[in-house]
Amino acid sequence: xxxxxxxxxxxxxxxxxxxxxxxxxxxxxxxxxxxxxxxxxxxxxxxxxxxxxxxxxxxxxxxxxxxxxxxxxxxxxxxxxxxxxxxxxxxxxxxxxxxxxxxxxxxxxxxxxxxxxxxxxxxxxxxxxxxxxxxxxxxxxxxxxxxxxxxxxxxxxxxxxxxxxxxxxxxxxxxxxxxxxxxxxxxxxxxxxxxxxxxxxxxxxxxxxxxxxxxxxxxxxxxxxxxxxxxxxxxxxxxxxxxxxxxxxxxxxxxxxxxxxxxxxxxxxxxxxxxxxxxxxxxxxxxxxxxxxxxxxxxxxxxxxxxxxxxxxxxxxxxxxxxxxxxxxxxxxxxxxxxxxxxxx
Amino acid sequence: xxxxxxxxxxxxxxxxxxxxxxxxxxxxxxxxxxxxxxxxxxxxxxxxxxxxxxxxxxxxxxxxxxxxxxxxxxxxxxxxxxxxxxxxxxxxxxxxxxxxxxxxxxxxxxxxxxxxxxxxxxxxxxxxxxxxxxxxxxxxxxxxxxxxxxxxxxxxxxxxxxxxxxxxxxxxxxxxxxxxxxxxxxxxxxxxxxxxxxxxxxxxxxxxxxxxxxxxxxxxxxxxxxxxx
Numbered sequence: 392x393x394x395x396x397x398x399x400x401x402x403x404x405x406x407x408x409x410x411x412x413x414x415x416x417x418x419x420x421x422x423x424x425x426x427x428x429x430x431x432x433x434x435x436x437x438x439x440x441x442x443x444x445x446x447x448x449x450x451x452x453x454x455x456x457x458x459x460x461x462x463x464x465x466x467x468x469x470x471x472x473x474x475x476x477x478x479x480x481x482x483x484x485x486x487x488x489x490x491x492x493x494x495x496x497x498x499x500x501x502x503x504x505x506x507x508x509x510x511x512x513x514x515x516x517x518x519x520x521x522x523x524x525x526x527x528x529x530x531x532x533x534x535x536x537x538x539x540x541x542x543x544x545x546x547x548x549x550x551x552x553x554x555x556x557x558x559x560x561x562x563x564x565x566x567x568x569x570x571x572x573x574x575x576x577x578x579x580x581x582x583x584x585x586x587x588x589x590x591x592x593x594x595x596x597x598x599x600x601x602x603x604x605x606x607x608x609x610x611x612x613x614x615x616x617x618x619x620x621x622x623x624x625x626x627x628x629x630x631x632x633x634x635x636x637x638x639x640x641x642x643x644x645x646x647x648x649x650x651x652x653x654x655x656x657x658x659x660x661x662x663x664x665x666x667x668x669x670x671x672x673x674x675x676x677x678x679x680x681x682x683x684x685x686x687x688x689x690x691x692x693x694x695x696x697x698x699x700x701x702x703x704x705x706x707x708x709x710x711x712x713x714x715x716x717x718x719x720x721x722x723x724x725x726x727x728x729x730x731x732x733x734x735x736x
Numbered sequence: 737x738x739x740x741x742x743x744x745x746x747x748x749x750x751x752x753x754x755x756x757x758x759x760x761x762x763x764x765x766x767x768x769x770x771x772x773x774x775x776x777x778x779x780x781x782x783x784x785x786x787x788x789x790x791x792x793x794x795x796x797x798x799x800x801x802x803x804x805x806x807x808x809x810x811x812x813x814x815x816x817x818x819x820x821x822x823x824x825x826x827x828x829x830x831x832x833x834x835x836x837x838x839x840x841x842x843x844x845x846x847x848x849x850x851x852x853x854x855x856x857x858x859x860x861x862x863x864x865x866x867x868x869x870x871x872x873x874x875x876x877x878x879x880x881x882x883x884x885x886x887x888x889x890x891x892x893x894x895x896x897x898x899x900x901x902x903x904x905x906x907x908x909x910x911x912x913x914x915x916x917x918x919x920x921x922x923x924x925x926x927x928x929x930x931x932x933x934x935x936x937x938x939x940x941x942x943x944x945x946x947x948x949x950x951x952x953x954x955x956x957x958x959x960x961x962x963x964x965x
Contacts, residue, residue, distance in 0.1 A: 430750075431754050431755065432754075436757055436758060436761065439758065439761035440761060442765055446772065447768060447825070447826065449768075450771055451946070453775040453776055454782060457778070457780075457781070458782075459782060459787075469790070469791045469794045470788075470789070470910065470911065471787075472789075472911065473789070475783060477784045478956050485958060486961070488961070489934065489961030493929060493932070496927055497927075676924055676925065678924060679922045681919045683917060684917060687788070687913050690908075690910040691910075693909075693910050694908060695905045695908055698801065714783065715787070724801050724910075725801065
């Protein structure tokens, strides 16, 4: 066999080998293309569905364990909104402290009169040395309120609130008029007095506590906290300023020395402090608490792709728990035009 | 080779559907496991967030009310979306749309097709809870067009996904989230309380679809109080 014959045989072998390889590759491609893992049967799909459902139950349990304690009590409805107690607390707290933080109590046109007779001390023969009349006309007293963070307790259908309120201060001004009608020998030494002076003072701080509740009510498509608090009877007492006490002392010092006994017996300072310090009642009406709408509600209409859709919303339940306030509504969606037509029939 | 590549018989719609269901279930199982793990590690905290739970039924009603809608794809087929079916399972907010595709020429054969999508980008816009519907896949279920034509339709749709995506609505979930709480004042009997506003800031923090419900957890920040004169 010559060299060219050997080369021809080798070439032929190579060609055959290449062809076999080509056929094998094509066959593999055909097999891979035609043969696929068979689709899953119903049993496989059911098992996977069960596994997914079981895991979803575990997901829910994990959420409850993580603090969503009332999740199982959420209403069974198409649309459920759960407001966290922390948010309700923040809203109620900031609203009531905000409203009270700016509140003022103002009294005007108050008049108090004290009058009486002054007698000599017991060691002497008891004699009337004069009669006095002290008129206090309060032009205006303005007290300023402040509220601290309220304590909230969540009940079945309400939120109980205890609100510390402080009358932090304020100021007022008044006119005092002292009339002295001397009798007997005092008349010679002292004479009659009729003086009028203006004084100012500061409102005496006082602490109060307001206790009431907000009823949780579904109103329309939202939840509203409706207040129920009694009126608060506050008392505004005034402490005359240092300047005012000087004015009072000047009334005494301006008199002849013989008057001191009589005026000391009246004890002007004590009587004035008594009148202003006892204070004046002010009713803070419960209307100062307003209904608080909670910030998530169900809409009555939406627009999707420019199409107006109307919602028939039927509230199903409101559940108040320590961790959340839940409310649920069933909803039927319809095109707004058809809803209008239906209503007109 | 060309012959080999083209000779793969198209699967029956049932087989294709079962295969897709298996893939979907496996993905759901993995996703729920991941979500449970996040809760257990404290990475998924919901307690201080507003929880909004929406049933599949509402979403179906909302989308169905805007259907049918149709569009022409690549100047060759008219696709008409007829109805929607939400599946809120396994942390996936999936939507399956039933549609038909038909050639533009009169009397053209029709194919029953299925569009798969999901709810994405759930957000609060001007106090309204909104979500986008995005298209993930398109499958010809049965057709009088033949296997090859069915695959051609699928390829055309895949290449023109945006056109069909444009048919899918931005969903308004019928929940209103207030951006402030306004409280009136009082002027009675010497007691004056000023009106005010408590601003609220709401942001969607988590969206989880489980047990046939879409759960949206919203971060809400209240305050500070602003008095009004």
